[in-house]
Amino acid sequence: MSAATAHTGTPRRRTLAYLGLSVLGACIGLLFLLPLWWTFVNSLRPGGDTFRYLNPLQWETFFTATPTLSNYAALLHSDLGLATLNSVIVSAITVVVGLAICSMAAFALAAIPFRGSGAVFIVVVVSFLIPFDAIAIPLANLFRDWNLQNTYAGLILPGLGNGMAIFLLRTFFLAIPKDLVEAGRLDGLGWWGIFxxxxxxxSVPSLIGAGLTLFLFQWQSYMWPLLNGTDSQHILGPIALSNLQGQFNVDYGVMFAGSIVLTVIPLAIIIGFQRYFIQSVSTTGLK
Amino acid sequence: MAPSQVFDRRKTPETTATGQVPTTRSRRRRASPSLIALAFLAPALISLIVLRIAPAAVALWESLFRQSLLQGGTVFVGLGNYGDLFGNADFTNALLVTLVFSLIVNPLQIGAAFLLAVLYTRKAAGAKIWRSLVVLPIAVPPAVSAVVWSVIYRPDGLGNSFLALLGLPAQPFLTSPQQSLASIMVLLSWIGIGYWMLFLIAGINDVPSELYEAASIDGASAWRKLWSVTFPLVRRPLAFVLVADTVSNFLIFAPVQILTKGGPSGSSNLLMYDIYTRAYTLGDLSKAQAEVIILVLLTLIIVALQFRLLRSSDAA
Known part of the structure; x- marks a missing residue:
């Protein structure tokens, strides 16, 4: 380390570089935060004030001295609130059922030696290579024929079998020593017991990582719920929000409050499970 | 690591199980492992086959037929729908727009993600905090960010306030054929750069610090180190990011549907949105299916390229 510092320059130059990098990093970070911060501030003031402080820019553009939660209160009784609840229900069921399905499949692929496991793995990989959004339109036609349009089942089903989640879990399962399987068998466990x-x-950490994958797939989806569930009972948050945006008389305050709620839910989950999120990201990248 | 802990936890329930069920054990031993594996796999396999592979197969099949008003059913037309598509001005325009879009947005996002990854792995005050602010937009669902940016891009919105602050004239953004696609790119970069940066930061952190020290001793400048040490060593995550980003940018739908509806005059009509309008606004399902197949093939080609890229970077 001492050899390295000696060659990077004088202490004064290094302090300057340190300061410069800090300021640059801070400016870029704040620039990325800006749209979301502005959304947040606007969610705390009446919709009529959204465009009031924009010309010219002033401190009140990004701060408000009189924050109010009335937009959030209004959200509770709006269609958007109901749609957000729908999103929560659909995502929660997807994570629980999807994890069960995907972990069972990953277990069979990683732990049970059987003929044809190669072929099954190819099916998983192929299905994972076909981007879901690309086949959403043909699938929506099938779902219409099967009477699954505008049902919770129709919204949830496509999120359950997730090639990426299976892949993540299989990678983790492969690292579990086979001795443990043998020990389990000697103790009288069947395959289900071993699993x-x-x-x-x-595998709790990788289950959390896979759960995040399943959750984000469902929470971020837009095309599928737009094609398959737009009646007032089954509409999801993002669709309801974009419908609001298209109207003539938009209450921007409520729209921004809805945007914040739809963002804070996944944000809280990502931050809560940050470690596992990064882990699953790096596993994906290393493949 | 974890195994030893859990091994202990495991012991208690199993000792009781051993005593009870010698018969089940011998019965289970006899069941064929293939059958058991199939039982474990069935739910996932069925859902993957029915919900991923089948719709692709259906699209492929239906793309070979066409509604016939004369015969009152569908007639086999072979590759006719594909031929018609390539003769269709809207489709060729969408293909061109998607191509131009990909060629600009991918290098832009990956270049920015790489530079930011380098910046945020240097020693600096609050680097972790600033870094997480860049990552923050990945939590925002695409539809939500499109809605937020629709307000930013309004003529009286935040975008033009900033231009005014810099002394620049107000811009039309989404309502201009010259700016609509670029506006969508900016919004997508806001979402995407932080996400791709995460992969590259992971890659940069894997570079052993001795390499930098050695380069410093050799008197290499910061740029030189970036180009000759960091860049070659993160080639693998870079290749992954390149392909994953390209594929995800082929599938952009929400911002187009929410912000521009493909316009003005087709200037932001990306393939996914063209498929959507062809299927639902124009109601020409068989051509839409053909377009789905073209899109799936495009992404498969790119993923295949990824495997080539990764293999050659392994060899190097």
Missing amino acids: RRIYLPL
Whole structure:
């Protein structure tokens, strides 16, 4: 380390570089924050004031001295509030059922030696290579024929089998020593017992990572819920929000409050499970 | 690591299980592993086959037929729909717009993500905090960011306030054929750069610090180190990011549908949105299916290229 510092320049130059990098990093970071911050501030003031402080820019553009939660209160009784609740329900069911389905499949691929496992893995990979949004339109036609349009099942089903989640879990399961399987068998466990009592408890971090993948797939989806569930009972948050935007008389305050709620929910989950999120990201990148 | 802990936890329930069920054990031993594996796999396999592969197969099949008003059903037309598509001005325009869009937005996002990854892995005050602000937009659902930016891009919105602050004239943004696509690119970069930066930061952190020290001893400048040490060593995550970003940018739909509806005059009509209008506004399902197949093939080609890229970077 001392050799390196000696060659990077004088202490004064290094302090300057440190300061410069800090300021540059801060400016870029704040620039990225700006749209969201502005959304947040606007969600705290009446919709009529959205465009009041924009010309010219002033401190009140980005701050408000009289914050009010009335937009959030209005959200509670609006269609957008109901749609957000729908999003929560659909995502929660997707994560629970999807994790069960994907972890079972990953377990079979990683732990059970059987003929044809190669072929099954190819099916998983192929289905994972076909981008879901690209086939959403043909699938929506099928769902209409199967009477799944405008049902919760129709919204949830496509999110359950997730090639990426299976892949993540399989990678983790492969690292579990086979000795444990043998020990389990000697203790009288069947494959189900080995899965439930050995693999699942050992894999909590990767289960959380896969759960995040399933959750974000569902929470971020826009095309599928637009094609498959737009009646007032089953409409999801993002669709309701974009419908609001298209109207003539928009209450911008409520629209911004809805945007913040739809963002804070996944944000809280990502921050809460940050470690696992980064882990699953790096596993994906290393493939 | 974790295994030892959990091994202990595991022991208690199993000792009781051992005593009870010698018969089940011998029965289970006899069940064929293929059948058991299939039982574990069935829910996932069925959902992947029915919800991913089947619709692609259906699209491929239906793209070979066409509604016939004369015969009152569908007739087989082979590759006729594909031929018609390539003769269709809207489709060729959408293909061109998507191509131009990809060629600009991908290098832009990846270049910015790489530079920011380098910036935020240097020693600086609050680097972790500023970095997380750049990552923040990945939590915002695409539809939400499109709605927020629709207000920013309004003539009296935040975008023009900033231009005014810099002394620049107000711009039409989404209502101008010259600026609509660029406006969508800016919005997508706001969402995407932080996400791709995460992969590159992971890659840069894997570069052993001795390499930098050695380069410093050799008197290499900061740029030289960036180009000769960092860049070659993050080639693998870079290749991944390049392909994943390209694929995801082929599938952009929400911002187009919410902000521009493909316009003005087709200037932001990306392929996904063209498929959507062809299927639902024009109601020409068989051509839309053909377009789905073209899109899926395009993404598959890019993913195949990824495997080539990764393999050659392994060899190097």
